[in-house]
């Protein structure tokens with residue numbers, strides 16, 4: 001988030017067609033819940049376009065990149081690397097250390113989530129292998145819970161820049177306005 005050390009998300013692996021929605025949702029979740037950037041594999045161009053489109057309409061800042069060099073991104077990351085995996089240490093046991101590195105020592109954080117099988121090298125390279133429960137579920141759910149724990153809920157209050165629309169929370173119905181106006185009811 002702005003004013004804080006970078007949080008980037010690396011989505012490892014993408015099977016075109018089959019993983020399209022999941023990869024897109026990793027990007028949308030990273031954006032909505034406070035990360036600064038997502039790095040997709042270089043065959044995930046369609047997901048990149050969708051996340052960029054949402055950012056241009058609903059605001060940023062948020063960056064989306066494609067990379068054919070994700071292993072070196074992880075290996076050479078100048079900061080701390082968290083790999084989300086059901087086999088890892090319990091998030092509630094390590095979130096304090098991770099926050100300390102990120103917020104007190106101001107180290108950029110790379111959060112790695114998998115798709116298909118994650119190479120063992122990633123488990124070895126990560127500073128923390130972190131489980132959001134030790135039950136199998138999804139990269140989107142794991143990422144959402146992890147980011148909310150990392151930011152302790154601050155991401156829910158963030159402001160968005162450069163949006164051409166803003167959702168006004170309502171008890172029922174939908175209200176979308178131009179930023180700085182209270183115009184259109186739906």
Ligand SMILES: C[S@@+](CC[C@H](N)C(=O)[O-])C[C@H]1O[C@@H](n2cnc3c(N)ncnc32)[C@H](O)[C@@H]1O
Pocket residue numbers: 083084085086087112113114115116117118130131132133134135136137138139140142
């Ligand atoms: C559907 S899982 C497949 C995992 C794959 N079988 C493997 O060996 O890594 C896809 C991704 O979801 C995330 N994930 C699934 N369950 C998780 C959990 N309990 N805690 C954290 N992340 C989880 C991990 O990032 C994982 O790589």
